[in-house]
Amino acid sequence: MTCIEANGLTKEYGAVRAVDRVTFSVEPGRVTGFLGPNGAGKSTAMCLVLGLSRPTAGTATVGGRPFAGLGQPLRHVGALLDAQAAHGSRTARDHLLTLAAANRIPAARAGEALEETGLAGVARRRVRTFSLGMRQRLGIAAALLGDPGVLMLDEPSNGLDPEGIIWIRELLRRLAAEGRTVLVSSHLMSETASYADHLLVLGKGRLLADSPMRAFIDAHVQPRVRLRSTEPERLRSVLLRAGYEPELGEDGRMTVPGARAARLGPLAAEENLPVLELANDEATLEEAYLALTADETQFAAAPSVLAQEV
């Protein structure tokens, strides 16, 4: 079992504490989404795990050892940090062959990684001619090259077309199902919701959440029910009497915070109230994330002058 572990991990850049006493464990067999506003410290934390910068305090380990202590690190940890990292004058194939040679990875893996990332057809093209999405795929190919047990990917969907986004989602799920440890940072909430089982959320360098995805959503957004009746006023009084605070909309529609459909259906039936629509309104990861990070966003836009005047 190869875990990524951070213990009291801290990184200061002058007066800025980019990562602030963070402790977590990223477990194998699941995809862990790494979330946080711009400047929250996600990339810095990943760089610390990869030994690319030295912590001010605390430790980061992979499989119980610091990254620098892993022989042939690409065989243990595959990382995508900066899709522009490949040398522009090399072909995609040569880029991977060079990495393979440096890490004692069989050369045949280069072809396999190109196949796996959909780049086999452009393997002999120079990287400088690649689009952002193609570079991103090449960065993922480099991460997969050593068949590592641990993958750390910073914004892997960046620049990918819709088909590429579906591909990365399936790839991440498969890598986790194979028992690998997969940590993926993203700003795309619906994307993260589609592949992550677990979440780590950073805000201003601190760990704000370390939780299974469903529990995270449930902890931050109240459940609610959407319903519609031909007699909204009567239904409203019934719900008020039952202790709910329904919010009336148009056409007899209403939203009931803190309710579940399984409870409201029988309540309406007892009163012989005709119900045209009744559904649990499932909270999204985006809502939960925004509720949690509202105070942690360093670069929130100032309210517009117009908004202040209204």
Ligand SMILES: Nc1ncnc2c1ncn2[C@@H]1O[C@H](COP(=O)(O)OP(=O)(O)OP(=O)(O)O)[C@@H](O)[C@H]1O
């Ligand atoms: N090399 C550096 N020198 C000085 N400050 C840095 C350096 N690298 C990062 N920082 C600062 O550390 C903080 C965390 O930055 P980091 O890039 O880790 O955030 P992030 O969560 O990855 O953000 P984003 O989502 O925008 O990529 C920021 O305030 C940033 O300005």
